[in-house]
Amino acid sequence: xxxxxxxxxxxxxxxxxxxxxxxxxxxxxxxxxxxxxxxxxxxxxxxxxxxxxxxxxxxxxxxxxxxxxxxxxxxxxxxxxxxxxxxxxxxxxxxxxxxxxxxxxxxxxxxxxxxxxxxxxxxxxxxxxxxxxxxxxxxxxxxxxxxxxxxxxxxxxxxxxxxxxxxxxxxxxxxxxxxxxxxxxxxxxxxxxxxxxxxxxxxxxxxxxxxxxxxxxxxxxxxxxxxxxxxxxxxxxxxxxxxxxxxxxxxxxxxxxxxxxxxxxxxxxxxxxxxx
Amino acid sequence: xxxxxxxxxxxxxxxxxxxxxxxxxxxxxxxxxxxxxxxxxxxxxxxxxxxxxxxxxxxxxxxxxxxxxxxxxxxxxxxxxxxxxxxxxxxxxxxxxxxxxxxxxxxxxxxxxxxxxxxxxxxxxxxxxxxxxxxxxxxxxxxxxxxxxxxxxxxxxxxxxxxxxxxxxxxxxxxxxxxxxxxxxxxxxxxxxxxxxxxxxxxxxxxxxxxxxxxxxxxxxxxxxxxxxxxxxxxxxxxxxxxxxxxxxxxxxxx
Ligand SMILES: Nc1ncnc2c1ncn2[C@@H]1O[C@H](COP(=O)(O)OP(=O)(O)O)[C@@H](O)[C@H]1O
Ligand SMILES: [Mg+2]
Numbered sequence: 318x319x320x321x322x323x324x325x326x327x328x329x330x331x332x333x334x335x336x337x338x339x340x341x342x343x344x345x346x347x348x349x350x351x352x353x354x355x356x357x358x359x360x361x362x363x364x365x366x367x368x369x370x371x372x373x374x375x376x377x378x379x380x381x382x383x384x385x386x387x388x389x390x391x392x393x394x395x396x397x398x399x400x401x402x403x404x405x406x407x408x409x410x411x412x413x414x415x416x417x418x419x420x421x422x423x424x425x426x427x428x429x430x431x432x433x434x435x436x437x438x439x440x441x442x443x444x445x446x447x448x449x450x451x452x453x454x455x456x457x458x459x460x461x462x463x464x465x466x467x468x469x470x471x472x473x474x475x476x477x478x479x480x481x482x483x484x485x486x487x488x489x490x491x492x493x494x495x496x497x498x499x500x501x502x503x504x505x506x507x508x509x510x511x512x513x514x515x516x517x518x519x520x521x522x523x524x525x526x527x528x529x530x531x532x533x534x535x536x537x538x539x540x541x542x543x544x545x546x547x548x549x550x551x552x553x554x555x556x557x558x559x560x561x562x563x564x565x566x567x568x569x570x571x572x573x574x575x576x577x578x579x580x581x582x583x584x585x586x587x588x589x590x591x592x593x
Numbered sequence: 594x595x596x597x598x599x600x601x602x603x604x605x606x607x608x609x610x611x612x613x614x615x616x617x618x619x620x621x622x623x624x625x626x627x628x629x630x631x632x633x634x635x636x637x638x639x640x641x642x643x644x645x646x647x648x649x650x651x652x653x654x655x656x657x658x659x660x661x662x663x664x665x666x667x668x669x670x671x672x673x674x675x676x677x678x679x680x681x682x683x684x685x686x687x688x689x690x691x692x693x694x695x696x697x698x699x700x701x702x703x704x705x706x707x708x709x710x711x712x713x714x715x716x717x718x719x720x721x722x723x724x725x726x727x728x729x730x731x732x733x734x735x736x737x738x739x740x741x742x743x744x745x746x747x748x749x750x751x752x753x754x755x756x757x758x759x760x761x762x763x764x765x766x767x768x769x770x771x772x773x774x775x776x777x778x779x780x781x782x783x784x785x786x787x788x789x790x791x792x793x794x795x796x797x798x799x800x801x802x803x804x805x806x807x808x809x810x811x812x813x814x815x816x817x818x819x820x821x822x823x824x825x826x827x828x829x830x831x832x833x834x835x836x837x838x839x840x841x842x843x844x845x846x847x848x
Binding site: 486487489490492493494495496497500504505508509511583584585586 | 646648665666667668670671672674676678680681682683684691692720721722736740
């Protein structure tokens with residue numbers, strides 16, 4: 318009898334353990350595809366099917382990465398790139414957030430400002446680059462302004478939309494409870510539009526990073542983009558790859574940072590996470 | 594000290610026609626009374642309550658609460674909507690405090706007392722998405738009560754809840770009403786609910802919304818739904834409904 322009970326207990330537990338064993342954790346799943354690609358790549362490059370200047374092997378790229386790290390060259394470029402992106406982002410997103418708040422709040426300022434914004438928004442980033450170079454030359458100012466221009470719109474649009482989509486029913490509650498204008502802002506409008514604003518920040522950061530690459534490839538004497546252009550001239554393809562990978566990693570890191578911020582600030586939201 | 598309702602006419606203007614929703618409603622609610630308003634759907638119950646709350650000011654007439662004319666929404670007229678309408682980003686205790694500062698010891702004390710009264714102990718830090726509909730409605734009631742309203746207006750507050758939760762909340766409400774001695778006005782379309790809760794029942798008829806009859810219940814609390822005296826009141830209310838039915842048929846205004 319006793320043994321039976323134990324067996325039942327075991328067989329009850331078993332499937333759960335089995336399930337856990339079989340299912341890899343979520344973060345691990347993301348590595349499967351890159352791992353396969355890299356393995357195939359190494360195989361192709363290692364067998365010498367293609368020349369190293371076209372497709373350097375992953376091993377060669379890693380070596381180049383290590384030597385660039387040890388010499389400190391990479392950090393110098395990365396620092397200046399991040400600084401540029403950050404300055405441009407803070408400028409553009411700061412103005413975007415402020416203007417989005419103003420236009421979101423007042424119907425009158427919407428009439429004056431929003432139509433212009435909607436026209437400017439449709440202009441592709443690349444189209445204004447020559448103009449910025451013409452006006453501000455190749456130096457830092459033109460790069461930062463280009464990045465600012467790109468990061469302005471996502472946050473402007475999302476802040477504006479966020480404020481406008483606050484539930485009118487909750488405004489009735491605020492009226493019934495006699496909220497002051499300030500409390501309406503801090504307890505109702507701001508929290509209600511926070512998810513939109515954070516989305517705007519995420520998109521703006523992405524746009525800033527993208528236009529940083531454009532700005533640095535156009536012409537510069539430092540930065541990760543410059544490193545790539547420089548390596549291209551000397552056919553150091555593995556160094557080009559290192560530059561691309563760095564752009565990817567930093568972009569992903571900033572995105573993850575905002576995502577973490579989102580999770581923290583929006584923990585009240587019980588949203589659907591997707592089926593396993 | 595009482596609530597005086599004098600609505601000459603309330604109408605909504607459609608593109609071509611004028612839709613008279615309330616017509617000549619004259620009603621006085623004494624301080625500490627519990628008035629339930631019952632009537633067919635679309636007869637203007639919500640509209641009447643919104644007028645009393647100051648949420649709707651486009652009508653002919655006047656609402657007077659304890660000698661003060663209602664002109665806009667205020668915490669003196671607490672309002673409970675059919676849906677709880679909590680702020681999803683605030684926890685239970687933050688929702689009750691709403692615009693008040695929880696760090697203020699006086700507010701803290703009041704919130705804690707109120708959580709006790711609406712029986713939500715242990716859920717102070719939960720978000721609205723984590724609690725049931727009945728609990729959310731209790732939070733909404735607590736949010737209104739903590740502001741010490743002179744009158745609490747409730748628009749079908751338990752309509753969306755299951756029968757068990759509804760009965761429980763009815764008892765909670767009576768408990769609060771007896772403890773706090775606030776004037777209550779509750780709209781419902783449930784006859785039993787109107788008799789179980791009200792000191793008086795206002796029966797409205799539709800098209801246009803008029804006061805059909807004011808019934809004084811006169812039973813002591815807590816009431817029993819199966820008690821013969823309860824059933825007698827029920828018969829009385831049902832008779833009034835029958836009358837409105839035949840009348841509207843006579844007028845040719847029936848469905
Ligand atoms: N905002 C509005 N605009 C036009 N008509 C309305 C509006 N609100 C309510 N009504 C009309 O007024 C009547 C009464 O509505 P309501 O007070 O919500 O009824 P009840 O709460 O008794 O069901 C209905 O015929 C409805 O169509
Ligand atoms: Mg209604």
